[in-house]
Amino acid sequence: MKNILLSLICTLLFVQLSAQTQVTNIPTVYIKTENNQSVVDKDIQINGFLSVISNNEAEELVEDTMTIKGRGNSTWNLAKKPYRIKFNKKRNFIDMSAKAKKWIFLANHADKSLMRNAIALQIGQMLEFEFTPEFRFVDFYLNNIYQGNYLVTDQVEVHKKRVPVEEQDPTMVSEPDIEGGYLIELDGFAASEISWFTTNQGIKVTIKYPADDEINDAQFNYISNFTQEFENKLFSSDFKDPELGYRSMVDEESLINWYIASELTANPDCFWSTYLYKKREEDKFYFGPMWDYDIAFNNDNRVYDTTKKLMKDAAFNPRNWITRLLEDPWFIKSVDERWTALVKGGIKEKIQNFIDETEDLIQASQELNYKKWNVINRKVYNEPLLFSTHAEYVDYIREYIDNRVDFLNQAFPSLTSSLPSQPFEAGNFIYMVVNNNSNNALDVNDQTMNLHLWNPLDDEESQNWLISEINEGQYQFINLEYNLAMSETEWNKPMALKTPDSSDPKQLWRIKEVGTGDMYGIINVGSGYSVNNAGGSFANGTNAIVYDQRITQSKNQQWYIQKVKALSLSINGVIQLEHKLTYINMSGTLNVNLDSVNKGRVSVFAVSGKMVYQQDIAGFESSIDLNHLGKGIYVIKLDTPDGSKVIKIMR
Numbered sequence: 001m002k003n004i005l006l007s008l009i010c011t012l013l014f015v016q017l018s019a020q021t022q023v024t025n026i027p028t029v030y031i032k033t034e035n036n037q038s039v040v041d042k043d044i045q046i047n048g049f050l051s052v053i054s055n056n057e058a059e060e061l062v063e064d065t066m067t068i069k070g071r072g073n074s075t076w077n078l079a080k081k082p083y084r085i086k087f088n089k090k091r092n093f094i095d096m097s098a099k100a101k102k103w104i105f106l107a108n109h110a111d112k113s114l115m116r117n118a119i120a121l122q123i124g125q126m127l128e129f130e131f132t133p134e135f136r137f138v139d140f141y142l143n144n145i146y147q148g149n150y151l152v153t154d155q156v157e158v159h160k161k162r163v164p165v166e167e168q169d170p171t172m173v174s175e176p177d178i179e180g181g182y183l184i185e186l187d188g189f190a191a192s193e194i195s196w197f198t199t200n201q202g203i204k205v206t207i208k209y210p211a212d213d214e215i216n217d218a219q220f221n222y223i224s225n226f227t228q229e230f231e232n233k234l235f236s237s238d239f240k241d242p243e244l245g246y247r248s249m250v251d252e253e254s255l256i257n258w259y260i261a262s263e264l265t266a267n268p269d270c271f272w273s274t275y276l277y278k279k280r281e282e283d284k285f286y287f288g289p290m291w292d293y294d295i296a297f298n299n300d301n302r303v304y305d306t307t308k309k310l311m312k313d314a315a316f317n318p319r320n321w322i323t324r325l326l327e328d329p330w331f332i333k334s335v336d337e338r339w340t341a342l343v344k345g346g347i348k349e350k351i352q353n354f355i356d357e358t359e360d361l362i363q364a365s366q367e368l369n370y371k372k373w374n375v376i377n378r379k380v381y382n383e384p385l386l387f388s389t390h391a392e393y394v395d396y397i398r399e400y401i402d403n404r405v406d407f408l409n410q411a412f413p414s415l416t417s418s419l420p421s422q423p424f425e426a427g428n429f430i431y432m433v434v435n436n437n438s439n440n441a442l443d444v445n446d447q448t449m450n451l452h453l454w455n456p457l458d459d460e461e462s463q464n465w466l467i468s469e470i471n472e473g474q475y476q477f478i479n480l481e482y483n484l485a486m487s488e489t490e491w492n493k494p495m496a497l498k499t500p501d502s503s504d505p506k507q508l509w510r511i512k513e514v515g516t517g518d519m520y521g522i523i524n525v526g527s528g529y530s531v532n533n534a535g536g537s538f539a540n541g542t543n544a545i546v547y548d549q550r551i552t553q554s555k556n557q558q559w560y561i562q563k564v565k566a567l568s569l570s571i572n573g574v575i576q577l578e579h580k581l582t583y584i585n586m587s588g589t590l591n592v593n594l595d596s597v598n599k600g601r602v603s604v605f606a607v608s609g610k611m612v613y614q615q616d617i618a619g620f621e622s623s624i625d626l627n628h629l630g631k632g633i634y635v636i637k638l639d640t641p642d643g644s645k646v647i648k649i650m651r
Contacts, residue, residue, distance in 0.1 A: 020053060020141065024364035027054035027094055028139045029105075029152070031068060031085070036143050039083060042070040050085065052138075058095040059136070064088070071104065073189050075294070078380060080109035080148055080373055084155065094136045094152060098162050102155035104133075105140060107148070109373070110381035111294040113393040114149050114366055115358050120265050120293035121153070122354050126347060127257040129288040130164050137362050149362060149369040156275060156291055158183055158209040163289065166280045168210050173218040180280035182223045183209035188272040188316070197224045199231050201320045208275075226278065230285060234321060240328050247330070251286045256334050258287035259322065260342070262315070263408060266306040266400075267296035272316045295382065298400045304384035307400060308407045329419045336412040348405040352398060359394050366390045417517030424511040424520055426467045429563040430480055432456060433465060436519055437555035438538045442486075442531075444479055450494040451486065451544040453533055464564055474508045474525050476500065488524045494543040495531070511561070514551050519558050521551025530557045600640040604629070 045067035052061035124132030133154035165181020190196040190204035238244040262270035433442040440453035461481035477486035484497035505526030529546035533556040604613040
């Protein structure tokens with residue numbers, strides 16, 4: 001009898017809902033609760049029936065039974081309510097990737113653009129987090145009453161194609177099972193939850209998985225102790241050490257992406273609410289997924305205006321962890337490098353394109369939404385500014401993105417420049433050498449081959465230098481245009497370019513870090529004099545001289561050694577293992593000693609990466625005539641049956 005009644009109810013509901021239509025160009029979701037019950041509680045689940053109507057057949061859902069309840073913290077108190085639904089069986093709801101029971105309906109009532117959460121989740125996909133909730137915009141009816149435009153998303157939970165950690169059996173409490181997976185949240189509202197703890201730094205943490213009704217004492221103790229161990233390493237005296245400090249317990253890529261996402265979105269809740277997860281047999285946290293951005297992108301008057309504020313200073317407390325992270329030069333430099341790559345990859349343009357596409361997508365739906373909710377120019381939460389149209393709210397975000405990216409382009413390097421200078425390490429790069437006082441670059445007078453200072457220019461090879469470590473802590477500077485070495489001449493006289501000679505102490509330099517922001521003094525090995533901007537002049541053509549060493553006192557003797565471009569092939573230094581490739585001499589002869597093998601292949605590449613010569617060789621020693629190559633810097637690759645080696649050379 002019970003089954004017959006349930007079938008009858010479903011049939012009657014379906015008859016009611018099947019008369020409904022897709023009201024705009026995006027899917028329309030209809031939910032009918034049992035006996036038309038109102039959803040007024042975040043804990044009580046109400047039975048119901050759900051249908052989706054869409055012009056995309058893959059998104060349609062003819063009928064399904066489910067439950068619905070309220071969700072959210074501050075947003076639950078607003079007039080337009082957010083919800084969580086749970087199907088009785090797993091499904092790919094609205095053609096999203098995860099086959100799951102639980103899904104979230106975000107109301108976005110405090111966000112008049114209706115798209116901040118979607119933009120943030122799109123940024124999460126751009127940053128390539130392991131999991132970012134998928135989303136769909138929908139029109140939503142509850143008990144035949146239009147509720148407005150909603151964003152349907154994945155539930156943040158441990159599940160296939162969601163948070164990618166192993167599910168735990170509560171009866172298995174030994175290693176490796178107890179090591180994971182776990183999902184936790186640094187959560188300002190943790191005290192209202194069941195499974196939560198506080199770290200020694202006062203960070204409140206909610207355990208999201210295992211669930212409250214499944215977690216056992218052993219699991220609770222394991223993840224709370226693991227979190228505390230991470231925090232202890234973060235605040236230890238060795239915290240900057242990659243092996244002894246916090247980096248040994250964190251996935252570095254997700255950490256850097258999470259911080260960039262926090263600053264790009266200017267989310268004031270970014271440290272108040274942060275998800276982390278831990279996998280089995282991996283002793284490290286992953287940061288993410290991204291979640292809850294309706295007050296981000298300059299939409300909270302409690303921290304307004306955030307366009308030119310870093311969240312490390314302006315976001316809601318607790319900020320203990322991020323403040324400590326920003327004391328680590330590795331973290332700051334990694335953020336700057338990742339951000340630079342994202343900007344070069346067009347992240348600003350990609351976000352703006354998504355905003356354009358989304359505005360077009362929800363145009364009809366937002367009109368219906370604001371007919372239902374007449375709040376377009378009325379304050380409903382903490383909006384800092386009010387406009388009269390949806391388009392103005394969207395334009396406000398567009399302008400924010402432009403200005404925010406431009407600000408971060410300056411802010412992230414400024415974080416780097418505030419760090420104590422680090423010891424110089426010559427890498428696989430061409431460098432520009434810029435004076436701290438005049439901001440002019442070390443250049444060559446092509447008439448005299450003397451060195452002077454000139455306004456930095458893009459693609460000016462006379463301002464580009466190859467820096468090679470000849471002896472420990474002793475470097476040679478080779479000018480890229482002339483393939484000659486920087487040399488001192490006399491005290492207080494212009495420096496000059498000379499034929500490279502690695503045994504000449506006048507051509508060898510020590511690079512000593514001074515001040516902050518990776519600034520250096522360049523000191524001659526032979527005389528002890530320092531490279532100096534003569535007279536402190538700002539004029540183009542000012543001589544570069546050597547003078548009495550005062551690198552800590554004089555800006556004229558302080559230099560930024562800036563990477564201009566990477567060499568196209570990796571360089572491991574002169575080969576000193578089984579295969580020895582000697583320095584190419586000025587006559588253009590390459591001497592190769594194969595030692596334990598008697599055959600190989602030598603390939604010669606220009607700095608651009610183009611191969612300019614190749615020759616097979618045999619016998620333990622070979623000489624290769626490269627006189628036909630012009631003067632220049634080259635990369636030599638030696639391939640033998642047991643591996644490859646690469647060095648850089650100059651002729």
